[in-house]
Amino acid sequence: xxxxxxxxxxxxxxATGWATHRGLSGIVSSNRRGIGRVAEIVDLxxxxxxxxxxxxxxxxxxxxxxxxEGYSFASPYSAHQLGEVGGAIRLFLFRHQRPYIDVAPQSxxxxxxxxxxxxxxxxxxxxxxxxxxxxxxxxxxxxFILAKITEAVFGDPGPLNQxxxxxxxxxxxxxxxxxxxxxxKSVKP
Numbered sequence: 001x002x003x004x005x006x007x008x009x010x011x012x013x014x015a016t017g018w019a020t021h022r023g024l025s026g027i028v029s030s031n032r033r034g035i036g037r038v039a040e041i042v043d044l045x046x047x048x049x050x051x052x053x054x055x056x057x058x059x060x061x062x063x064x065x066x067x068x069e070g071y072s073f074a075s076p077y078s079a080h081q082l083g084e085v086g087g088a089i090r091l092f093l094f095r096h097q098r099p100y101i102d103v104a105p106q107s108x109x110x111x112x113x114x115x116x117x118x119x120x121x122x123x124x125x126x127x128x129x130x131x132x133x134x135x136x137x138x139x140x141x142x143x144f145i146l147a148k149i150t151e152a153v154f155g156d157p158g159p160l161n162q163x164x165x166x167x168x169x170x171x172x173x174x175x176x177x178x179x180x181x182x183x184x185k186s187v188k189p
Contacts, residue, residue, distance in 0.1 A: 004063040004155050007049060008146025010139045011069060011086040016041050017139025018049060021147040021155075023131075025140040035084070042088045065154040066093055066100035067146040067171075069108060101171050103149055111152075111167040112145045 006021035019025035028044035030037045068089055093100045106116030112126040120138045127133050127141055131148065135141045151157045152168045153175075160168065 004065065004151075006147045006150040006155060007064060007066050008143040008148075008150060009045070009066060009068045009089060010142040010146065011089055012139055013037065013041075013085060015137060015139050016045060016085065016089075017137060017141075017143040018045060019135070019140055019143035019147050021144075021151040023133045023144065025135055025144060027137055027139055038084050038088050041085055042092050045089065046092065064098060065150050066098055067103045067150040067153075068093070068100055069142060069146055070102045070104040099154070101150065101153060101175065103146055103167075103171060107167045107170060108142060108145050108149065111149050111164050114161075114163045 008017075008019050010017040015027045015029045017025065017027055026048055028041055028048055030040035030044070032040050068086060071083060071086060090100065090102075109118040109123060110116040112118065112123050112130065115122075118126070120141070123141050123145065124135075124138070127135070127144060131144075133144060135144060148157065149167060149171060152160060152164065153171045
């Protein structure tokens with residue numbers, strides 16, 4: 001049996017970030033417009049996580065679990081397009097029977113720093129101090145934190161502090177609706 005792989009995805013129209021709990025990461029982007037952009041982002045994400053630069057025990061093979069960053073309501077001018085990208089990624093994971101959780105942006109920040117209002121530079125510093133990892137982009141930083149949350153929800157992350165436990169409990173409470181809606185594969189921590 002393959003090791004569990006925990007993957008975080010930070011959906012974006014310009015640079016969708018992904019990362020594993022081990023620190024492998026990357027960005028996928030598209031120069032296309034409209035729904036073609038959404039389709040290409042999902043295809044590239046599936047390709048990146050499917051084989052080439054990651055060990056074969058990742059995505060679509062073995063025990064893999066995902067977290068997708070929830071929608072940001074602070075992006076009023078691109079909310080619909082971001083919703084399309086996020087929705088397409090979630091639909092892809094659902095159709096391929098991949099267990100995933102949605103994580104609110106505030107929960108992502110709280111898990112890393114203890115504050116749901118942390119700024120991007122504070123997240124980078126927290127990731128470096130807590131896990132010893134550095135990333136090229138903020139999208140990869142967010143995706144890595146999401147992967148660590150996924151590990152805490154579905155795996156054995158080791159000791160957690162109180163604010164991380166609160167985030168994990170919130171994520172586990174939110175698993176119930178997905179279990180009820182899925183008729184082919186339930187999500188079990």
